[in-house]
Amino acid sequence: MPITASDGHSIICLAAALASAKSACKPLPFVGMSLVFRKFCRKREILQQIAESVGLAIGLLLAADADLLEIVTLSLYVSLSATSIACVLGLPLGAILAVTRFPGRGPVLVLINALMGLPPVVVGLIVYLQLSRSGPLGFLGLLYTPTAMIIAQTILIAPIVVALSRQVLEDLHLEYAEQFRSLALSARQTIQALLWDGRFALFTVALAGFGRAVAEVGAVMIVGGNIDHLTRVMTTAITLETSRGNLPLALALGIVLLALAMAVTAAVHGIRAGTAGHADA
Amino acid sequence: MPEHTDRNDATGTGARRIELRALAYDVAGTRLIDVPALTLRPTGTTVVMGPNGAGKSLLLRLMHGLIRPSAGEILVGGRPLSPRQCKAQALVFQKPVLLRRSTVANIDFVLKARGKDRSRSRSLLDRVDLAALADRPARRLSGGEQQRLAIARALATEPDTLFLDEPTASLDPESVQAIEGIVAAAARDGVRIIFVTHDVQQARRLADDVVFLSNGRVAEEASAAAFFNGPETDVARAYLSGHLDRLVET
Ligand SMILES: Nc1ncnc2c1ncn2[C@@H]1O[C@H](COP(=O)(O)OP(=O)(O)OP(=O)(O)O)[C@@H](O)[C@H]1O
Numbered sequence: 001m002p003i004t005a006s007d008g009h010s011i012i013c014l015a016a017a018l019a020s021a022k023s024a025c026k027p028l029p030f031v032g033m034s035l036v037f038r039k040f041c042r043k044r045e046i047l048q049q050i051a052e053s054v055g056l057a058i059g060l061l062l063a064a065d066a067d068l069l070e071i072v073t074l075s076l077y078v079s080l081s082a083t084s085i086a087c088v089l090g091l092p093l094g095a096i097l098a099v100t101r102f103p104g105r106g107p108v109l110v111l112i113n114a115l116m117g118l119p120p121v122v123v124g125l126i127v128y129l130q131l132s133r134s135g136p137l138g139f140l141g142l143l144y145t146p147t148a149m150i151i152a153q154t155i156l157i158a159p160i161v162v163a164l165s166r167q168v169l170e171d172l173h174l175e176y177a178e179q180f181r182s183l184a185l186s187a188r189q190t191i192q193a194l195l196w197d198g199r200f201a202l203f204t205v206a207l208a209g210f211g212r213a214v215a216e217v218g219a220v221m222i223v224g225g226n227i228d229h230l231t232r233v234m235t236t237a238i239t240l241e242t243s244r245g246n247l248p249l250a251l252a253l254g255i256v257l258l259a260l261a262m263a264v265t266a267a268v269h270g271i272r273a274g275t276a277g278h279a280d281a
Numbered sequence: 282m283p284e285h286t287d288r289n290d291a292t293g294t295g296a297r298r299i300e301l302r303a304l305a306y307d308v309a310g311t312r313l314i315d316v317p318a319l320t321l322r323p324t325g326t327t328v329v330m331g332p333n334g335a336g337k338s339l340l341l342r343l344m345h346g347l348i349r350p351s352a353g354e355i356l357v358g359g360r361p362l363s364p365r366q367c368k369a370q371a372l373v374f375q376k377p378v379l380l381r382r383s384t385v386a387n388i389d390f391v392l393k394a395r396g397k398d399r400s401r402s403r404s405l406l407d408r409v410d411l412a413a414l415a416d417r418p419a420r421r422l423s424g425g426e427q428q429r430l431a432i433a434r435a436l437a438t439e440p441d442t443l444f445l446d447e448p449t450a451s452l453d454p455e456s457v458q459a460i461e462g463i464v465a466a467a468a469r470d471g472v473r474i475i476f477v478t479h480d481v482q483q484a485r486r487l488a489d490d491v492v493f494l495s496n497g498r499v500a501e502e503a504s505a506a507a508f509f510n511g512p513e514t515d516v517a518r519a520y521l522s523g524h525l526d527r528l529v530e531t
Pocket residue numbers: 308313331332333334335336337338339340
């Protein structure tokens with residue numbers, strides 16, 4: 001059964017969980033305690049609670065907890081698949097848009113740029129409507145499967161890949177265009193050469209897409225349903241575990257997600273720095 | 282006069298004769314190129330000279346089909362310039378644009394794109410003395426090395442006509458000599474050369490014919506011997522003696 005907790009809902013759940021945990025383990029000793037002191041105690045208890053959860057989370061990470069690993073692996077599988085498909089489709093399309101001029105190109109570019117900001121829940125909803133049993137693609141039986149999640153994330157990030165690669169490759173083409181015309185290259189050869197020569201910048205485009213895919217919760221929640229051992233990924237698990245009050249697992253997953261996000265940023269940074277002093281100069 | 286000229290004429294390279302007829306190129310109402318009639322020799326080396334902004338680069342790009350004339354026509358071997366004829370030409374740009382790949386990959390790319398024998402890349406690099414740097418990123422080569430690579434890449438297309446736009450500007454004397462050697466060798470192999478330069482001494486060394494441009498117009502067109510011994514126009518005389526500024530003032 002799909003659990004559709006919104007972000008606001010999960011924050012309220014977090015507060016409620018913290019409050020109930022506090023009252024359960026530490027009844028207040030003095031009735032006549034000042035309000036300031038009581039507030040201080042409360043704060044300290046919450047901090048203690050969080051510290052405990054962080055400790056447990058790190059324990060889960062260090063022990064390579066089976067549930068945790070399963071969730072992280074599925075997350076990576078879904079988001080890396082979506083990124084790969086979005087790149088296979090999106091990079092050539094970006095390249096074609098970069099080198100060709102046709103009537104209506106301007107509006108097409110505006111549309112693709114607008115699609116970059118697609119809300120994940122809307123993508124999830126659209127894919128859900130297609131894949132649900134009464135939908136046009138319902139017969140495929142894909143709803144609540146990792147495949148459905150891959151489809152939704154691919155749709156979510158393909159516009160990012162197309163729009164960003166178009167920008168990168170158009171700049172590159174500006175530099176190469178006359179030389180390529182002098183060499184009498186075909187459009188196909190030009191596009192292939194641009195894709196290869198822009199490979200470092202395009203890798204950062206792919207990373208940007210991956211970063212968005214792995215961090216989104218709305219689309220995978222709707223089409224995946226957050227089913228344990230089947231479609232539960234990091235973001236949906238964090239949402240659920242937080243609302244359940246299982247903070248250690250939620251935090252452990254949060255730490256993995258954060259580390260992943262930082263690794264992506266560091267990789268983008270490293271590639272920029274590396275290419276600036278290297279062959280890209 | 283080099284002896285190869287006769288040999289090439291004998292093999293019928295007259296089909297490469299470039300004729301410009303009433304050629305004009307305008308940008309925003311300004312006539313940047315205005316050449317009523319000009320015929321370039323089908324063999325050997327034509328040097329194009331003229332001060333900065335005279336229109337030398339524009340003329341090369343027109344003859345290579347990179348830009349379209351606003352009026353007039355360009356005939357190659359008596360026929361209007363066609364994509365096929367452009368493909369038989371190569372242009373070495375004033376600023377070389379190299380791919381973000383290794384030196385040898387820059388050559389391989391052209392050989393593959395043009396369906397040429399890819400085993401030739403090493404011998405082409407040998408020809409421009411870059412074999413030792415084959416695996417270096419092309420964009421980290423020195424200016425002179427990049428120019429040599431750009432020439433090797435142009436030769437990889439096996440052109441019948443090679444345009445070079447100031448390939449030795451800002452290079453040290455040794456690099457200049459190396460490039461002149463490569464170009465002279467290509468000319469001996471039967472490639473027709475059209476070479477833009479500001480360097481009068483270089484023009485003397487390379488030219489069979491000279492076209493002198495000024496303000497987008499052909500001020501003078503003559504064999505090298507005639508041009509250097511007795512330029513007919515004031516502007517060419519002033520340019521050769523290095524006193525163009527004085528002429529402009531008067
Ligand atoms: N696209 C353009 N728009 C406007 N003016 C142009 C354009 N291209 C060239 N020009 C002008 O045409 C003139 C000739 O330019 P060109 O580059 O052919 O000069 P050049 O003889 O090659 O000079 P240099 O020796 O400095 O390379 C210059 O005054 C230049 O500013």
